[in-house]
Amino acid sequence: MDIRDVDVRNVDPGDGQAPMSSGHAPLLTVDGRGQVMSWSDAAERLLSRRAADALGRTVVDVLATLPEDGRWLLARVPDRPDGAVWGVWRAERDVAALDEAVLDAVFTQSSVGLHVLDRSLRLVRVNAYALGVRGLFEEEIVGRPVVDSYGRVGIPVDESILREVLRTGRPARDMLKRFHPPADPLREHIFSVSIYRHHDRTGEPLGLVVTAVDVTEREQARERLNLLHTVRERIGTSLDVGRTAAELVDVTVPAFADSALVALTDVVLHGGSPDLPPRGSAPLLRCAATGGRDTELPHDGVLLLPGLFGEELPTVPTLPPPGPEGPVALRIVAPLTVRGQFLGVVDFRRAPGSEPYTSDDLVLAGGIAARTATCLENALRFTREHIVMTALQSWPLRQEASTHRAVEVAQRHRPGGSGAGSWYDVISLPGARVGLVVGQVEQPGLSAVATMSRLRTAVHSLATLDLDPHELLARLHATTLQLAREASPAVGAEDTTASCTYVVHDPVSGRIDAAGAGGSLFAVVRPDGSVDIDPLGRAPLLGAEGPPFAFTTQVLPEESILCLASAPSADGQGPMTEQLVTALGHPGNGREETADAVEALLARDRVLLVARTLLLPESDLDEWPVLPDASAVGPARRHVDERLAHWGIAVDTFAVSVVVSELVTNAIRYGAAPITLRLIRGERTLICEVTDSAPTAPHLRHAKAVDEGGRGLQICGSLAESWGVRYVGEGKTVWAEIGTEGAG
Structure with missing residues (x-):
């Protein structure tokens, strides 16, 4: 036998490349010098040679005696402590x-x-x-x-x-x-x-x-997953129904279809609340978006025939009956539904000769339609909330009959749809005074607008108490905290905060009292052109740290400008100080021109109130001191009669005399000197005010039938349209308004 017929492998059987033999033990082993070390019983039977005749001989002599009818394998024997040992196996077949x-x-x-x-x-x-x-x-x-x-x-x-x-x-x-x-x-x-x-x-x-x-199935499955990922990223980027429909077409053409048509109900397109159609009826559908190679697709807004998507609107993605191209499935119609509401359908089409749709494509179409329906519902919800928020914020500014004698007002509000709860108000106050209010709920959304409405109502209610501005804000702070406690945790109103600026202008003295919470804009412009851009400074928010709030008192000349604007949003920036000074530093501009200049610097959803202050003419005022003695009541009454005759006011002089007598008597009896009586002639009312230095306030008593006193304020309340008390410095002012004849 030629040694070239032996397959020699310098490998170990234990490394995964075991010799090809019927057993693991070699027939014989050879040491490093090529001499036979061992001779097995199997070798004796197979080779008909005893071990004594083979041991110690060289491997060449042994190989020369091997049979010619097979191949033999020579390989290293592993794990032998005596060094390099080779074994010989017989191969079972030809390699x-x-x-x-x-x-x-x-x-x-x-x-x-x-x-x-x-x-x-x-x-x-x-x-x-x-x-x-x-x-x-x-x-x-x-x-x-x-x-x-x-x-x-x-x-x-x-x-x-x-x-x-x-x-x-x-x-x-x-x-x-x-x-x-x-x-x-x-x-x-x-x-x-x-x-x-x-x-x-x-x-x-x-x-x-x-x-x-x-790998067609593997790659198509991967492509479907990638398309679903793209759908989730690119559909629903805007809260607009039409844009969402267009995004559906952009994503699926040509990745999933050669052409696509999105049809929505009229209710959905107009921002209404969709419902499933009654059984047996088909809702009107209009084309909302199309795209692709099909040139016969309808235009946006076209009313579609009910049978375009089958005899009945599908409830799950379906393959409509084949068309002229034959039985090949080249079209999928999928409904756009979410939580039992029917929004419309989407029609995917492939051109003739394209790969037909499969059952896996039906599942993919269902996933695309479900995602789109959810985005459409979000857009509808936003649209409805936007309508509500715009309606709540777009109230007309009421021009009270008495306020235009104290201020001339210009207001601006451009709703931007962010849901910022901003508001402004001009409130008529006793004594011909006027209150200017600008506020904003910090957290945007429909709940913020609702909170804004309640705070606005609270400001009106607190204003009737004739409180100082800083006291009014302190009570409004308590109201904000109460609203937060009453709100549902799901709304997230437990962190409800608001900013508010409240300014009271007295047209008799030209004095303003202002208080602020939060970062609302408040600026004062005097007729000489000087601008005080921040007379209040920043203060805690309502519902946050709480009082004391920023407060200031100033006496302004007539035709000064008061500029109030709601605070910027959390991620927004207000105008630069230099820009505001430039916009306001034109005393010759009217209130409308000033409002236009400032509005251009403000972001959308911020409200702006610009007021030009006025002073009442001296001819409409009369004021004189009253001695703290009961004998002074008569002269005070006569003085009032003379003034009414001089003014020629059509008013019930008896009612005025009774009211003046009671107010002066109360001030003499329960108040403290000095005492002052003032009359203010209005267009519809006559205002009587008695001021004294005592902090105690009168209160209305309901006297019993046998009581000899206690009916003074009750009589005043029945003769006057309204009456009240406000605190001024260390004292108080009790006032009453009596309507003139023909006022109404």
């Missing part, structure tokens, strides 16, 4: 024959396409699977250049990549190739192609082996 058998099995039974190319890139062998997938015959392509063989049937082959692998030996793995094979021309297939260089025993390159695995 070359085994390799050929394995190769034949791969080429005939594998589901992986195999192509063997020579160094000239000619196709020398191809397996049956590759031929079957491509719909080709072996004799048509074998022996030809691979680029020509596949190129003529529309299968792309990149020759540059083949030559690069052949030149460098670096494999090219998992390259995705898309094409329509001749065996399945209506469906696009995706193959993962890998290229390897193979060699002979000397290492000389023989050519290339190209494998192709059909």
Whole structure:
């Protein structure tokens, strides 16, 4: 036997490359010098030779006596403490024959396409699977250049990549190739192609082996997941129904359909609350968005026929009956529904000759429609809230009859839809005074607008108590805290805060009393052009730290400008100080021009109130001191009668005399000097005020039938339209308003 017939392997059987024999023990072992160390019983039976005749002999002598009817395997024996020991096994079959058998099995039974190319890139062998997938015959392509063989049937082959692998030996793995094979021309297939260089025993390159695995289902599943991810990212970026419909078309064409049509109900398009249609009826649908290659799609806003999407509107994604193109499914109609509400439908279409839709595509269409329906519902909810918020914030500013004698007002409000709860008010106060209010709830949204409405009502209620501005804000702070406690935790109103500026202007003295909470804008412009951009400074928010709040008192000349604006949003910036000074520093401008200049510096949803202060003419005022003695009541009454006669006011003089007598008597009896009586002539009322230095306030008593006193204020209340008390410095002022004849 020739030693060349022995397969020598310098490997260990324990490393996964065990010798191909019927047992693990070798027939014989040889040491490093080539001498036989052991001779097994199996060797004696197989070779008919005793151990005594073999031990110590060289391996060459032993190999010369091996039978000629087989192949033998020589390999290192592992885990031997005596060093390098080799063993001899008998191979059960020819290794070359085994390799050929394995190769034949791969080429005939594998589901992986195999192509063997020579160094000239000619196709020398191809397996049956590759031929079957491509719909080709072996004799048509074998022996030809691979680029020509596949190129003529529309299968792309990149020759540059083949030559690069052949030149460098670096494999090219998992390259995705898309094409329509001749065996399945209506469906696009995706193959993962890998290229390897193979060699002979000397290492000389023989050519290339190209494998192709059909990964169509895997890649299509990945593409569906990617499309769903894109749908979630790109649909619903704006809270607008029409824009959401257009985004659905943009995302799915051409990734999922060649053309798409989105139809919505009239109720949805107009921002109403959708419901499922009654059984047996079909709601009116209008085209909301279209896109794609189909030139016959309707235009936006066109009313669509009920039967366009089938005899009945689908409740799940469906494949409508095939059209003229045959039984191929090239259309999917999916309803847009969410929580039992029907919003519309989406119609996906593919052009004739395209790959038909499958059941997996129906599932994908359902996911796209569900996401779109949710975004449409969010847009509808925002639209309804926006309508409510705009309606609540777009109230007309009431011009009270008495306020225009104290101030001339210009107001601005541009709703921007953010839900900022901003408000302003001009409130008529006793004594011809006027209250100016600007406020804003810090947290935006519909709940903020509702909170704003309640705070606005609270300001009106507190203003009737004739409180100082800082005292009014302290009580409004308590109201804000109460609203936060009463709110539902789901609304998130436990952190409700608000900013507010309240200014009271007295047209008799020109004095303003102002208080502020939060960062609302408040500026004062005097007729000489001087601008006080921040007379209050920043103060705690209502509902946050609480009082004391910023407060200031000033006496302003007539025709001064008061500018109030709500605070900027949390992420917004107000105008720069220089910009405000430039906009306000024009005393010659009227209130409207000033309001326009400041409005241009403010963001949307901020409210602006500009007031030009006025003083009452001296001819409408009369004031004189009253001695703290009961005998002074009569002269005071006569003085009032003379003044009324001089003014010529059509008023009940008896009622005025009684009211003046009671107010002066109370001040003399229960008040403290000095005492002052003042009359203010209004357009519709006569105002009587008695001021004294005592802090105690009178209160209305309901006297019993046998009581001799206690009916003074009760009589005043019945004769006057209204009466009240306000505190001034260390004292108080009791006032009453009596209507003139013909006022109403």
